[in-house]
Amino acid sequence: MEENKMLKKIVINTELPGPKAREIINMDSKFLATSTKSLPVVACRASDCYIEDVDGNVFLDFSSGISTSNIGYSNSHLISAVEDQMHKMWHFAGTDFYYKIQVDAAEALINVMPGSRDKKVFFTNSGTESNEASIKFAKSFTKRPQFIGFIGGFHGRTMGSLAFTASKATHHEYFYPEMPGVHHIPFADPYRNPFGIDGYEDPENLTGAVVDYLKDYVLDRYVPAESVAGILAEPIQGEGGYIVPPKYFHKRMMELAHEYGMLYIMDEVQTGFGRTGYFFASEYFGIDPDIMSLAKSIASGIPMGASIVKSKYDFEKSGLHSNTFGGNMLACAASIATIDEIKSKKMVENSNKMGFYLNKRLRELQEKYPSIGDVRGLGLMQAIDFVMDAKSKKYNKKLRDNVIESSFKKGLILLGAGESAIRFIPPLIIREEQINDAMEILDNSIKENL
Ligand SMILES: Cc1ncc(COP(=O)(O)O)c(C=O)c1O
Known part of the structure; x- marks a missing residue:
């Protein structure tokens, strides 16, 4: 097997994109459906924080594959963990059968979560699927049909998650009706305060304004509180512009949710696994959310996601939710190695x-x-x-x-x-x-x- 050479610095030796890159970009547009391409980087290998393209140019990567390669590229501990598992077995439908590495991965995850250890994990394969699972946990526990989301939020593109996503109108074009019953309120954006009133940049006022908006304009007027299963929020809005709300914003929102019997769901798909200088951003905001959605860096880019609930909110019976690939053995090996590396390094x-x-x-x-x-x-x-x-x-x-x-x-x-x-x-x-x-x-x- 060819060893990955260590990349150590930026090297640009062709015009960009280079000739081989251009060729692949042309083929890509022929064979791949239109998605969200942003830069013409045609990657072929990576190590540390560098990516080499097909023409031998080396880039310093400040995107981490959208906050996924948190432990850096070509981590040797992760490679051997996945390789070892690959030789033993790599798939057995973790929702229908049993195997130890899935239990180990769930335990490792729960051990780094904020707050109580009394939690359960449902493994998925992506961020949007994790939110779908989180939505189902909240609906099936509360038996309530509606939700509150935030303007500027991004939670994925499947019909449940998309109903919460509110960062760009294009995401919704042609796709209505999405999951009904999601109502959006302003997010506490201290830079461009959504209330447009001087003084509302103050963290206390801003948090209070969002709370009042939810109570006075939404719950009192058209969304009965007892019909709302939960509030879904990103700790820091990601795709919406990296908006950091005031420190006590989520705590206050979670208290409000509980006053009305709603669950507080944190979408830590982008913020999780050390990204914010905390293992999870929920720690900075001082909360132990009822449900947490994870993906991206959970297994360093081997596709994986998870919805983690406090045990009392687990599905009450078998068959309410399931999938084929969730808890895949390679993904579990990669996730355990990721957590090990984040801690030990x-x-x-x-x-x-x-x-x-x-x-x-x-x-x-x-x-x-x-x-x-x-x-x-x-x-x-x-x-x-x-x-x-x-x-x-x-x-x-x-x-x-x-x-x-x-x-x-x-x-x-x-x-x-x-x-x-x-x-x-x-x-x-x-x-x-x-x-x-x-x-x-x-x-x-x-x-x-x-
Ligand atoms: C906060 C958040 N939630 C959910 C998602 C969706 O994740 P995925 O693209 O894996 O479905 C993203 C993706 O950018 C995200 O940033």
């Missing part, structure tokens, strides 16, 4: 430390470039938001897109979020000198595009 700590450093460097750029209206984030989940001017905070999407494009040409992979933000989500093993390299590229890219 102190990646949560590094996420916290490097997150502070990255935030500081981004703030330095904000001082230099007034077009950066906001710098926000937690741990290694950081973003900058480009605006037309600091007062109006109007989205500067064009500048954002151009900066991403220029950075790519210099060897840095970045992803957008929301209308005008760039997210910075490198693997959690990132080092200071790599952040410095990224910031130098970013600085030059902004300069070039003003």
Whole structure:
């Protein structure tokens, strides 16, 4: 077997995309259905925080395959765990039969969850499926049909999750009717406060305004509280623009949910597994959610997801939910190895430390470039938001897109979020000198595009 060579620095030796890359991109558009491609990176191998393309160019990756490769690329512990399992067996339908590695993976997961250990895991294969399972847990426990979601939220694209997704109208075009009974309320966005009233940027006021909105405008007027199964939220809105709500926002919302007998569901698909400098962002917000949806980095890119419930909310009988691939043996091996690596290599700590450093460097750029209206984030989940001017905070999407494009040409992979933000989500093993390299590229890219 060919060993993966260690990639150590950015190397750009062709115009981008290079000739082999262009060829594959053309074939891709011939054979693959249209989806959401953003940058013309044609990857062929990766290690550490670098990705090599088919033309031999090496990129520094600040996207982590959308917050999935948290432990970095080609982690040797994960490779041997998956390889070992592969030689033994890789599939037996974990929902219908029994095998130990699925139990071990569930236990490992519960052991790193916030709050009580009295929890149960339902394994899925993606984020959207995890939310579908979470929705079913909430409906089947409460026997209630409706839900509350947040404007700006992203929860996936299947018909249940899509009903909650509210970050871009295109996601819904042609697809109505989705799951009925989901009602959206404003999210507590401290930068562009949705109530448009001065003073509402204050965290207490902002949280109170969302609570009042839910009570006075939704529950009192058209959605009877006793018909609502749960509130589904991302701790930090991801696709919606990396919006970090006030620290006590979720605690207050969860208290409100419980006052009315609703469950509080946290979608930690993007924020989980050390991304925010906590194992789960729920810890930062001081809550132990009733249900948590996970995916992305749970098995470092071997497809896997999970919905985890407090045991009392488990399905009351067999047959209410199931699937074929959930708890796949390779995914379980990868998930256990991922959790081991995050713990033993102190990646949560590094996420916290490097997150502070990255935030500081981004703030330095904000001082230099007034077009950066906001710098926000937690741990290694950081973003900058480009605006037309600091007062109006109007989205500067064009500048954002151009900066991403220029950075790519210099060897840095970045992803957008929301209308005008760039997210910075490198693997959690990132080092200071790599952040410095990224910031130098970013600085030059902004300069070039003003
Ligand atoms: C918070 C959140 N939930 C759910 C999803 C959907 O996950 P998947 O694409 O694996 O279905 C995403 C994907 O970006 C996400 O960020």
